Amino acid sequence: xxxxxxxSCGLRVGAEARFCPRCGRPIGENLVGALIQALxxxxxxxxxxxxxxxxxxxCEAVVPALIELLYRKDKAVIAAAAQALRDIGDxxxxxxLEECAYAQEFVGGIPGFDTFTEDGRIVEVAxxxxxxQEALREAEDKLWKRPGAGLYLxxxxxxxxxxxxxxxxxxxxxxxxxxQSQFTMQGAKRFFRNFTAERFAFEGWVKAISIFRxxxxxxxxxxxxxYLLSRTLDEMEQIGGPALERASRLGQIHFKFGGNAxxxxxxxxxxxxxxxxxxxxxxxxxxxxxxxxRVDDMP
Numbered sequence: 001x002x003x004x005x006x007x008s009c010g011l012r013v014g015a016e017a018r019f020c021p022r023c024g025r026p027i028g029e030n031l032v033g034a035l036i037q038a039l040x041x042x043x044x045x046x047x048x049x050x051x052x053x054x055x056x057x058x059c060e061a062v063v064p065a066l067i068e069l070l071y072r073k074d075k076a077v078i079a080a081a082a083q084a085l086r087d088i089g090d091x092x093x094x095x096x097l098e099e100c101a102y103a104q105e106f107v108g109g110i111p112g113f114d115t116f117t118e119d120g121r122i123v124e125v126a127x128x129x130x131x132x133q134e135a136l137r138e139a140e141d142k143l144w145k146r147p148g149a150g151l152y153l154x155x156x157x158x159x160x161x162x163x164x165x166x167x168x169x170x171x172x173x174x175x176x177x178x179x180q181s182q183f184t185m186q187g188a189k190r191f192f193r194n195f196t197a198e199r200f201a202f203e204g205w206v207k208a209i210s211i212f213r214x215x216x217x218x219x220x221x222x223x224x225x226x227y228l229l230s231r232t233l234d235e236m237e238q239i240g241g242p243a244l245e246r247a248s249r250l251g252q253i254h255f256k257f258g259g260n261a262x263x264x265x266x267x268x269x270x271x272x273x274x275x276x277x278x279x280x281x282x283x284x285x286x287x288x289x290x291x292x293x294r295v296d297d298m299p
Contacts, residue, residue, distance in 0.1 A: 011023070019034065019038065019046075019049055019050065019053065031053075031057065031059065032059060032061045032062060034050075035050045035053060035054050035059060035062045035065070036061075036062055036065045038050035039051065039054070039062060039065040039066060039068070039069060040065055040068070044074050044076065044077055047069060047072075047074075047077045047080065047081075048076060048077055048080040050062075051066060051069065051077070051080035051081050051083070051084040052080060052083070052084065054066060054084045054088065055083055055084035055085075055086070055087035055088060056087070058087060058088050058089075059088065060088055060090050063085065063088060063090045063092055063093060063279065064279050064295050064297045065295075066081045066084050066085055066088075066093070067081075067085070067092070067093060067096045067279050067281070067295060068281075068295050069081035070082065070096050070097065070099075070100040071096075071100070071281070071293070075104075075128045075129065075131070075132040076128060076131075076132075078100060078132050078135070078136075079128075079131050079132045079134075079135040079136075080135075082097060082100070082132070082135035082136045082138075082139040083135050083138075083139065085097065085139050085143075086135070086138055086139035086142050086143070089142065089143065089146055090143075091143060091146055091148065091149060091152045091275075092277055092278055092279045093139070093143060093279070094140065094143050094144075094149075094152070094153065094156065095156055095159075095278075096279065096281070097136055097139050097140050097143070098140065099161065099199070100136060101133065101136045101137075101140075102161075103197075103199075104129075104132070104133075106125070106126065106129045107126035107128070107129055108123050108124050108125055108126045108129065109122070109123035109124055109125040109126075110125070110129075111125050111129055111130050111133035111134070112133065152275050155273075155274075155275035156274075156275055158203055158272075158273075159201050159202070159203050159272040159273075159274070160201070160202055160203075160204065160205055160206070161199055161200075161201055162199065162200055162201075162202060162206050163197070163198070163199050164192070164195045164196060164197075164198045164199070164200070164266065165195070165196035165197060165198075167206075167208065167209050168192060168196060170232075171233065172207060172208035172209065172232055172233050173188075173192070173208070173209050173211065174208065174209070174210040174211065174233055175188050175211045175214075176210065176211060176212050176213075179211070179212065179213060179214055182214065182215045182216070183211070183213075183214035183215060183216050183224065184216070187216030187218075188211070188214070188216065188224075190216060190218055191214075191216045191218060191222055191224060191255070191257065192224075192255075194257050194264045195255060195257070195264050195266060198264055198266050200253070200266055200267075200268050201268075201272050202228060202250070202251065202268055202272060203270075203272040203273060204230070204250050204251075205230065206228045206229065206230070206250060207229060207230060207231055207232045207235075208229040208231065208232050208233050208236075208248075209226045209227070209228060209229065209253060210226055210227045210229055210245065211224050211225070211226040212225060212226060212227060213225040213226075214255075217258065218257070218258045219258050219259070220258050220259050221256070221258050221259030221260065221261060221289060222256070222257055222258040222259075223254070223255060223256045223257075224254075224255040225252060225253070225254050225255070226252065226253050226254075226255075227245075227249045227250075227251075227252055227253075228249070228250045228251045228252065228253055228268065229245070229248040229249060229250065230248045230249075230250050231244070231248045236248065251268055251269050251270055252268065252269045253266065253267070253268050253269075254266070254267045254268075254269075256285060256289075256291065259289060260288055260289035260290045260291075261285065261289055261290065261291040262290070262291060263283060263291040263292060263293065264283070264291070265283045265284075265285055265291045266283060267282070267283065274298060276298060276299065277297070277298060277299050278298045279295060279296070279297055279298070280295070280296045280298055281293060281294075281295050281296075282294050282295075282296060
């Protein structure tokens with residue numbers, strides 16, 4: 001069997017090993033490259049080990065890769081990434097730690113709150129949920145106290161996060177009657193149910209969405225384009241007609257799903273003016289129409 005030797009402690013390890021199980025040092029590669037490869041490996045244990053190492057080394061170069069882990073389903077990996085981001089202390093992680101905490105679904109009770117069953121019994125908090133929430137809270141608390149955090153958060157505070165499903169549930173999605181030959185109400189329901197959990201960032205408070213163009217042909221490629229509005233549909237109905245709708249437009253929103261677009265694609269214009277530096281998570285469309293999530297480091 002092929003073996004490698006850790007140059008730090010001398011332990012003989014398998015040739016496929018990226019880190020020494022005894023001392024945690026990378027095997028045969030530079031630290032940053034080895035950490036990024038392990039963090040993006042998809043293997044839970046490798047991710048957790050690399051995250052711990054990144055935190056110990058205060059390795060800012062791997063912050064984007066650690067942020068990617070916050071959007072994984074494995075709560076032990078999320079906790080390890082949050083602990084590493086806490087130790088590194090990079091302000092670019094703040095918005096993603098908050099997003100991660102917001103988006104979680106819990107196995108049992110909600111950490112920090114009393115949750116009851118219908119017959120009045122307390123729902124126990126799952127250990128994995130408690131550990132993850134504690135790691136996220138500790139990381140946020142530490143980053144809030146970092147030098148420059150106030151100015152960074154002032155810039156970040158101008159950007160609001162919106163959940164698409166909230167517009168659908170509140171009846172604040174309008175479908176232009178002129179497009180309903182290609183984008184019927186039933187077609188809109190089929191299309192938009194794939195976006196209910198999707199969130200988007202916008203610099204301003206969006207209260208409604210007006211779809212002005214679209215085509216639903218699921219499971220084939222489908223799309224919709226709309227205006228982001230500063231008033232609810234009820235407010236516009238009470239106050240006045242098309243001129244008010246035009247005056248209420250803040251920007252545009254674009255949706256794609258079906259065909260090669262296996263992941264729901266959602267993008268807004270204009271994009272928020274993110275604080276610099278930032279790490280921004282985007283869904284992007286390739287030239288062949290395939291969708292995937294990309295994390296961009298914006299210096």
